[in-house]
Amino acid sequence: MREVFLPVGQLIPPKRPNEDRFTVLDVDGFQERVRKGSAAAKAKGDPTAFFEKEVARQTDCFGNVCQVFSTYEARRDPSDAKPFVSGINSIQLVRDETGWHVASVVWDVERPDNPIPSQYAAKPKP
């Protein structure tokens, strides 16, 4: 993950109900957040396995800048029929001589009052 991010690249998770402002994380901060979340789930006996995949993508590129709107699904087991969480990642990328790098990722999750708009939903299999 560190390799795909700019050294100063950032990740901004959705705000939790008990947070009054956004948390801007670097990869280290994100690692810590995921580890803490995982440890807390383990302590409660909740599953900690996490399989995330992209199910739809919109891309806008110009020169050395791209932005991607990437719809994802996460499952506890890759064979689970339904994901336990879905959402959209907004991924901003920049390119140098060595290739593309993630500058910033922000995302939100699907909620009853925030369904994934049809234009960003996974296309049904033919």
Place this chain on the structure above:
Amino acid sequence: MKRFFAGLALAAAAPLLAQPARTPTQAPTVTPPPPQIVGPDGRSVDAIVTALYQSISCGPEVEPNWERMSSLFLPGAKIVPPKAKSDAPITVLDGNAFRDRVKSLLASWKQKGESTALYENEVARQEQCFGRVCQIFSTFETRHAPGDPKPMYRGIHSIQLVNDGSRWWIVSLAWDGERPDNPIPPQYEKQ
């Protein structure tokens, strides 16, 4: 970035600090307004993108509106300008570094006897939003005077935004400029 946003952060904290400790014998005090700044520029995605262009634009001998611009960015936000040369490393700036960069650009124009006025406006926009996240692909033109027939610079801004429940914030701004080998694709041109 810290100093750049210090005013904002202090202002946000002030109503909390100013709230007097209440004891049972005290008469109830007037409830202070909620400790929340709802900048009018953050009220919508359209408003904040418009404010970004308005704040960078400035007449001759006038600087861009740095205070207004800083209020658009979430503390910690990233600004990623195009590389100076194709083999140059990517530079990531905070608000202070970006301000210094624009200031030296204006100073270099002045030294060359050029106008230091800068007018930047959006000519096309692609917008993708979901919940509290939006990303904008915003085609822009830069001129020395609003009436100049041809822009001196064109490009596309990639603007990433989040909403904290009270307003929108810019969290990352990256862009590239048009070059002979990098023309603006037709789908991002003015329609």
